[in-house]
Amino acid sequence: MRECKIVSRKFDIPGSHTLEVSKAHGGYRTLAKMDEYSPLEIIEIIRESKLRGKGGGGSPASAKWTLMPQENDKNGKSDKPSFLAVNCDESEPGTFKDRQIISKDPHLLIEGILITCYAIKAKHAYIYIRGEYKQFQDILQFAIDEAYEDGLLDHCDITVHRGAGAYICGEKSALLESMEGKRGHPRLKPKHKEPEWFFDNPILVNNVETIASVPFIIQNGADAYKAYGTEHSPGTLLFAMSGHVNNPGVYEAEYGTSMMAYINHFGGGIRNAKKLKAVIPGGASTDVLTAQEAECATLDYETLRSMKSALGTGGMIVMDEDTCMVTVLKNLLEFYHEESCGQCTPCREGTGWTDKLVGKILDKRGTKEDIEKLLEIADTMNGKTICVFAPAVATVIKSFVSKFRDEFEVAV
Amino acid sequence: MSFVFSKENLLRIETLKKRYPSPKALCLPCLWMAQHQEGYISIDAIDTISEEIGIAPMEIYGVVTFYTMFHLEPQDKLNVQVCKTLSCKLCGSDEILKHLEGKDVKISHVECLGSCGTAPVMQIDDVYYEELNPEKVDEILKSLR
Amino acid sequence: MSEEIDIVIDSKTYHAKEGSLLIDLLIKEKIKVPYFCYHESLGPDGNCRMCMVEIEGQKRPQIACDTFIEPNMEVRSTGKTIEKVRTDILELELINHPVDCPTCDQAGECSLQEYYMDYGLHEAKVSISDKVKHKKHVDLGSNVILDQERCVLCARCTRFTDKITHTHELGIIGRGDDARVSTMPGRKLDNPYAMNVVDLCPVGALTSKDFRFVQRVWFLQTVNSICHGCAKGCNIFIDHNRVKYQDDVIYRFRPRRNDEVNGFFICDEGRLSYKALQENRQETALLQGKEIREEEAIQEAQTLIQKYKDNISVVIDANLYSEEIEAILRFAKKINASVHSPLDVYIEESFKDDMLRSAHRAANYKTIEALHIDTHEPKSSGLLINFNHPQNFNAAAHIDFLTHQRDVPSLVFPIADYTENSGTLTNEDGILQKCEKAISRNLPIPTVIEILLKVKV
C-alpha cells in the first residue's frame, strides 16, 4: 500500500502542535502563495484538484467556494462581510479524525483557514467544535494564540466556538443556527444555489479536514493532489477504524484503497482471529456492508455508492462474526432517537418508534409484522424531512434488515 | 437578579462581542461561562445572559434544554459519562457500566464521544479516559477522589 | 417577480402571483391539503411535513408551504402516491398522540381528528404501549391550558409569542420526541393577546380555561359580529347556543379574519367581553326603580317630553349602531332637543398598544364625529334622555335607555345590546362594518328604534 501523508504528515513529530515545530517542518510556507495567486486563482486550483468535502457529503469544495461573493463592492453586498465556519462538530459515530488534526497539527488547519479566507474574501473564521472536545480545543486555542502572537492572524481572525452536545449541530445549517444562539434546528433548504448565511452574512462551511487539505494542494498544485486517489475521488482521507480490529485508529490513505487491505494493513486484521461479519463503512449513517461486500469494496465515493452505501466520513466500524446485528441496529437507533432535533414529524416520531420496535424484537417480543412495520416507517422517514438525518436513519434500518433479515426473524 | 458574571467573564464577553456580527452569537459562550462560574445554569443566569445578548429568556431556556452538556441543577456527584454508542459497545462499554453500578457517582450514558478508536471511553468533567477496563476505572475514580 | 401566471393543479388551471407560496393558493382555492404548522399569519416553518404535494419534474413529494409558484408548474394534490405519503406521516403523528377525542375540547374542530378520519386511520392501527408520556394539564396562564401529549409540536403558539406579540413566553424545550412546549419555570403566558394561541393550535393541545368542557362545539351556532371593546372594531364570530326552554347563551367570541382590520387576532379583553355583556342586563322598564309595563313607560315618557318641551338634551352612547344613532337624531329633531355624545369618557390611554387595541373604547365614535354631533357635555337642562351613554348628567328629569342595569332613579327603558340586534359601525380607521344579530331571547328586549317608533310626540 502506497504511503501518502498529506494531512497527517507532521502527526508523529514530537511537539507537532506547536508553532515552532510546525514551522520547522514547513508549516505556513504556503502563505507566500497568496502573493503569487489571486483569490480566484486559488479557487481555480481547488477546482482543478477536485477536492471533495470531507465532512461526510463529499461535495466538491470549489463549488461552494464559488458561491461566496467576490465582488464586494458591486452587487449591493458591500456591507456584508463574508465568513468561514470550520466544522469540527465530529459526532458521527465511528468518526474521530478531525480531532487528530486539531490536536496533532492545529497549525495546518490555521494555515488552511488563512488560504481559504483569502480565496473567499473572508476576514473572520469560526471553528465550531463539539463541546466534549474541550481538551483538544485547548490545544487548538493554544495554537491560535501562538499564531496571533506571531502576527499570522493580523489580517484574519479565528474564533473557536464551543458546542454543547448535539450531534445535529454538525449539519451545516443547524451549526449556523447554533452559532446564532438558537436551538440547533436545521434550516429549510434554499431553492437555488446560494451560500449559507450567518446573521444574513454569507458564510462558507467546510469540514476541518477539507480545510486542512488546502495547504498541500496550493503548495504542490492540483496534479500533485490528483496523483493520489481515483478519478472522481482524488487525494486522501484520514480514514478511521474502530470496533473489532486489532489496531483501531486513524490512518491516512488514498481514496480507492481496498477496504480489506486497509483493515488488514493498518488495523492488523480482526481481533482475536475471528472472522469478519460486517463493516459500517463511513460513520454510523452509512449502510452496513456484509463481509462479502467488504471484500469487494474500495474506499471511494463511486464504489461505495454503487454498492448502495456511502463513503461518508470514512470512519469504519468493524464487526466480527459473533456480533448480533439486531443489537447493533438497536444501539444505532438509540443514538438517532437521542439525537433527532425533533422538528420534523417523521423524524421525531420515527426515530422513537423504530427504536422501540427493534427493542421489542430484541426482547423476543416482536412479530413478523413488526419487521414489516419497521421497514414501512423507514420508508416514511425517507425523503420527507428538512435535513438528511431521517433519510440516513431510514436507509440504515433497511440495510440492516435486508442484509441480516435472518437474525431479525430468529429474534421474533 | 442575583446572578452576576465575574469581572473576568465580563471582560471576555466584551472581547467576544467584537468578534461576532451579533451579540446573539454569545449565547453558547455565555452559557458555558455561567455554568463554569456556578456549576450549573440557573434561571437568574439565563436572565442575566438575556440582558447581555438580547435573546429572550425563554429562547435561551429552550437552547439550554436542547444541548446535553448544560445542567439546570447543581451537580452534587461526580458525573461519569460513559459512551454507549456502537464502537464502545462492541469493545465492552456494557462491562464498564456494570462495573460502575453502585458506586457513589452519577452515571450518565452518553452518545459517541469521537474517541471510538480508543474504546471504551468515558468523560469526567472535560477529560476523556480511554481504552478503559474495570481496573483502570477504579484507578481513575480513586485519583479523582 | 409578482407577475400573475398560470399554474396547473390537478389538471385545472389557476392564476397566481409568481413567487408566491403554493400553500396560500391551495388554501384560497379550497384545494384540500392537510397541514399543521403553516399559518398565514406566521409563515412557513416546514416542520409538520403534512402539506405534501407532487410537483412535475421533482423526484419526491414537496411541502407546499415551502414551494414558490413558478411558471409552467404542474402540481398534483391527490392520487395514490401523495395520499400514501400523507397517511404515513399522519400515522407517525399519531403514535404518541393520546387520541382521547371523546374528552377533548377540540373535538369537532381538530385538524388531526379531521385528517385521520379523511385518511382512514381511525381504527387504532397505532398500537404501541409505551407512548411518550408528558404532562396532560399545564396551566400556562392567561386562561390557557396545555396538554403536552396532544401537542403536535407545530410551533404555531411559540411563533405567535415570538413573531406576533414579541413577548417570547412560549418555547420548545428538550429535543427529539422529548420536545415539548413550555414556559420558563415559574413564569406564565402573559400578554394581552395570549388566548389567540388557543385558536392557532391546530389540535386540542391548547384549550381555553374559559371554554373548557362548557359546550361541545358542534352544538354551537356562529354569527359574524364586531367586538365593541374599542374603536378598532375587530371582527369576531359569536358562538352561541339556545338549549330548549332556556335563553340563548353566548359561549365565546372568536377572531374572524379581516386583513384590513384585525388580521387573524383579537385581544383577550375583547374576547372575554361577552361575559359582562350577559350579566346584569336591564330587562324591563322601570319607574323610580319599580318595574312597569312598556306601555306605561311610553306614556310616562310622552308626558315628560311634553312637560319639558324646548328644554331637552339627548345623550348618545358612541357604541350604538349608526342606524340607531340616526334614528335618535331624527327623534331629537322632532322634539327639538340638543344632541350630545361626550367622547372623553371613552378614552383610556393605557389600553392602547401597537397591535390592535385603541385608546378609544367606543366602537362607533367615528360615526358620532362624522355626523357632527356635539361631543361636549350637555348644559344642565330640564329633561335629559340618555341613550346608554356611560356617564350620568344633571337634569331635573331623566329618561334612560339602558342595555345594562344602572343605579338611576328615573324612567328606564331596556334596550337590546349589540348581539341582540344588527347594525353598522365605522371603526377608527373609517372602515364601515356590519354586525349580525346573534341572540334571540325568549322574552325579546326591544331595540332603541322599536321603542322610539312607539313614542308619539
Ligand SMILES: Cc1cc2nc3c(=O)[nH]c(=O)nc-3n(C[C@H](O)[C@H](O)[C@H](O)COP(=O)(O)O)c2cc1C
Ligand atoms: C446529521 C448530519 C451531521 C453532520 N455532522 C457533521 C460533522 O460532525 N462534521 C462535519 O464536518 N460535517 C457534518 N455534516 C455535514 C455538514 O452538513 C456539511 O456538509 C459539511 O460540514 C460541509 O463540509 P465539507 O463540504 O467540507 O465536507 C453533517 C451532516 C448531517 C446531515
Ligand code: SF4
Ligand atoms: S430530519 Fe430530523 S434531525 Fe433533520 S431537521 Fe428533521 S427532525 Fe431535525
Ligand code: SF4
Ligand atoms: S401546543 Fe398546539 S400550537 Fe403549540 S406547538 Fe403544540 S400543537 Fe402547535
Ligand code: SF4
Ligand atoms: S382590540 Fe378592541 S376591538 Fe379588538 S378585540 Fe380588543 S377590545 Fe375588541
Ligand code: FES
Ligand atoms: S462510540 Fe464511543 S466514542 Fe465513538
Ligand code: FES
Ligand atoms: S404546513 Fe407545510 S410542513 Fe407543516
